[in-house]
Amino acid sequence: DQQVKQNSPSLSVQEGRISILNCDYTNSMFDYFLWYKKYPAEGPTFLISISSIKDKNEDGRFTVFLNKSAKHLSLHIVPSQPGDSAVYFCAASAPVTSGTYKYIFGTGTRLKVLA
């Protein structure tokens, strides 16, 4: 049962335009969401996060939007640059009984920014 879904396996965007990556989740207990970027043969690197008490968080070219009622979040990158080409994972977390927070990752979306 995939609790975090990224339905678009790939996305191509022209340089300078906006990239929108989408993520849906099913578990209403998730209350913290993150986006990670991953290059081939490397570990993911953190991009941006959002808590469920917010509906938007912005950091430079990256903005994450959260729609709790729809259980949907999106990452906007504007303007897109060729160096943004990578696989983007969304992740969600919820508290577990021990107090440890663990992440559930989506399947990733491969973004290609065309020069």
Added chain:
Amino acid sequence: GAVVSQHPSWVICKSGTSVKIECRSLDFQATTMFWYRQFPKQSLMLMATSNEGSKATYEQGVEKDKFLINHASLTLSTLTVTSAHPEDSSFYICSARVASGRSEQFFGPGTRLTVL
């Protein structure tokens, strides 16, 4: 940001042998380390959560006797794949967290395991 290293970066082994993968936090002490596995074009699947000095907590479906995790210090966790088989071939990634709660996880570069 904090740096997490993994060793080896890739390993090829024969079926039936055991392989140990190390995960180190280089410039911080990690209270918790996580081990993930990624199949091609699939998500990162959490295998286990490891707290220093205590037994790892394994996710459902992950065999603890096959994937041995030791978190001996605040900077080192090891994953040993015992009696490896070709279906264990995968990309294994560790992450480390600085403090408890919602603090960010920092990921290692991953280890590519190929079992012949």
